[in-house]
Amino acid sequence: MTEHGFSQINRQISRRRALGLFLGGAAQVMAMRAGAEGLIASPIPKARPPELFKQSIPAGEELVAAAGLSGEVSYAVAGSAGEIYEVHEPLLRLPPASVAKTVTALYALHHLGAEHRFVTRVLATGPVVSGVVQGDLVLVGGGDPTLDTDALAALAGKLREAGITGVNGRFCVDDTALPQIEQIDGEQVEYAGYNPTISGLNLNYNRVHFEWKRQGESYSLKMDARAERYAPDVRIARMQVAARDVPVFDHVAGQGYDDWTVAQAALGNGGARWLPVRLPGLYAAEVFQAVARAQGVRLPQGQRKVMSGTEVARIESAPLSIVVRDMLKYSTNLTAEVIGLTASRARGLSPGSLAASATAMSDWAREALGMRHVALVDHSGLGGASKVTTVDMVHMLSAPGVEATLAPLMKPIPMRDDKGNVIQNSPVSVHAKTGTLDFVSALAGYVDAPGGQRMAFAVFAADVPRREAAKAAGAEERPQGARTFNTRAKRLQQALIERWAEVYTG
Structure with missing residues (x-):
């Protein structure tokens, strides 16, 4: 190879090296600049999206699955203008239990007026x-x-x-x-004090107070019409002890008397309870x-x-607004049936049964409140055959004028911690109506989120086949498993409210 050839090769190598050094130097300078920017920016994290924290909140479907409830669950929640935020099985027609009293309250207030007095x-x-x-x-x-x-x-x-x-x-x-109506719901046990006869003359919610005390080998029995000041003994309701185990109570309507017997095995050393009155006028x-x-x-x-x-x-009586407020607070079935029947009669109707009056109320609710799928069999919700959807309940609660009428009459529902203790000064406020039957739990009303957002909601849980099986088997007042079902349903209700208060905060 000639000297000229070596010289040409060396020039090419030098050019390549120079280009490599240049590029390398440029890259090093860029890396130094990038490193400097990194040193300046890294101590201050970039702001997260404002809605990022909500992604960690469990979805409603997750909460339903975690509740471990048998049967079916439905819920709906809406904003103050009635816009639906979220739903789960919204068209399931389930028993509302005592949540039905909210419909009755509006029905009575509309047709009788808040100042109506009995x-x-x-x-x-x-x-x-x-x-x-x-x-x-x-x-x-x-x-x-x-x-x-x-x-x-x-x-x-x-x-x-x-x-x-x-x-x-x-x-x-x-x-x-x-009209005199023997009982609200024929599926209840005969001695349920919350299932009395309805009449035009009602006293002490048509209940009589039964008290017993052991005296040696026998019992002293007392039937009275007690209130805060007076408690006169009554003879129209009579009780005898029977040597049996079941049924606990048995009733026979006598000539001018309510005759009861009670199983000796159930009495123990003493106790008391309210029993229904079947002859309210004579009582x-x-x-x-x-x-x-x-x-x-x-x-x-x-x-x-x-x-x-x-x-x-x-x-x-007190004005109807007070009567309704107390009905929603204490969930008195007789009150609901009476004001519902009275409202139907004020419309010019003559219902001879609770079912007829409740049908008239359901028709009114469809027309006046937009409740498309409501079908009630009484005014109290005691009958398990009543059906309504949660989305219909939310439509009712969001209807014009309903919140201003109903919300002030609803009782506060306290928020609770994981151990079931009431959370003092909770930022979440709930005013609602509860409803409970065997294997049915319902809650509907209004929740105020920390930011001031008010929402209307309804949550229903029901295992209707299990309820019907318990009734068919002749179960007593609380069949096995009903308490556990109710406890789980209430936990789900609280979890959903907590979710909504966080996700849809104002």
């Missing part, structure tokens, strides 16, 4: 001479579902204030303001006779009869 009156068919009514005295019921023994005593006191001390004719009761007559006698007004034994006369005394 009136209980006393009429005289003749003049009063020397304190004695020359004719008959009539106790006329107005259907008041809140009437108790103390209120009847106040009514008797008004008779005494009017100078009446007795009657030379009959003492009658008129309980025809509403009220006996109690009125007793409290009147205590105030110096002598009356003969009462009898049922419709009569007209001159009003000599009256008492009124």
Whole structure:
């Protein structure tokens, strides 16, 4: 190879090396600059997207799966304008249990008015001479579902204030303001105090108080119409101890009496409970006779009869808005049935059964509240055959004017921690109506999130086949497994509310 050839090769190598050094130097400079930028930027992390934390919140379907509930679950939640946020099986038609009372509340308030009062009156068919009514005295019921023994005593006191001390004719009761309905739901156990007879004259929620105490080898038994101040004994409801194990209670409607027997094996050393009254008009007559006698007004034994006369005394219930508030708080079935029946009659209807009145209410709810899939069999929700969807409940709760009417009447539902303890000063506020039957748990109402967002919601859980099987087997008041079902359902309700309060915060 010539010198010229070596020189050419060396020049090519030098050029390549120079290019490599240049490129390498440029890369090093760029790397140094990038490193400098990295040193400047790395101590301050980039801001995360504002909604990133919500991605860690379990989805509703995950919460439903984790609840471990048999049967079916449905829920719906909507914003203040009624826009649906999320749903799960929204068109399932499930029993609402006592959540049905929210529909009844709106039905009664709409047709009767918030200031409506139930009136209980006393009429005289003749003049009063020397304190004695020359004719008959009539106790006329107005259907008041809140009437108790103390209120009847106040009514008797008004008779005494009017100078009446007795009657030379009959003492009658008129309980025809509403149709007499033997019981709310025929599937309940016979002795359930929450399943009484409905009448136009209702006293102590048509319940009688039964108390027993062991005395040697036998028991002392007491049946009374107790309230806060008065507790007169009653004879119209009678109890005998029977030498058996089951049924715990048995009832026979006698001639003018409610005859009960109780299994001796169930009594223990003592106890007390409320039993339903099946002859409410005569029950009220006996109690009125007793409290009147205590105030110096002598009356003969009462009898049922419709009569007209001159009003000599009256008492009124609290306004309907208060009656409804207490119904939603204490979930009194008799109150729901009475105000529902009264509202139907105010519309000019004449329902002869709870089912007929509830059907009229369901028709109204479809038209007035947009509840497309509602079909109720009573006004209280006690009947398991009632059906409604959660999305219909949310449509109702979001309907114009409903929140302003219903939310202030609903009771607060406390938020609880993992151990079931109430969370004090929780940022989440819930006002709702609960509903419970065997293997049915429901909750519907309003939740206020920490940012001020108010949402309407409904959560239903029901294992209808399991409920029907328990009824068919003749299960007692709480069949096996019902308590566990209810506990799991309530935990799911709370978990869903917590989710919504975080995801849809204002």
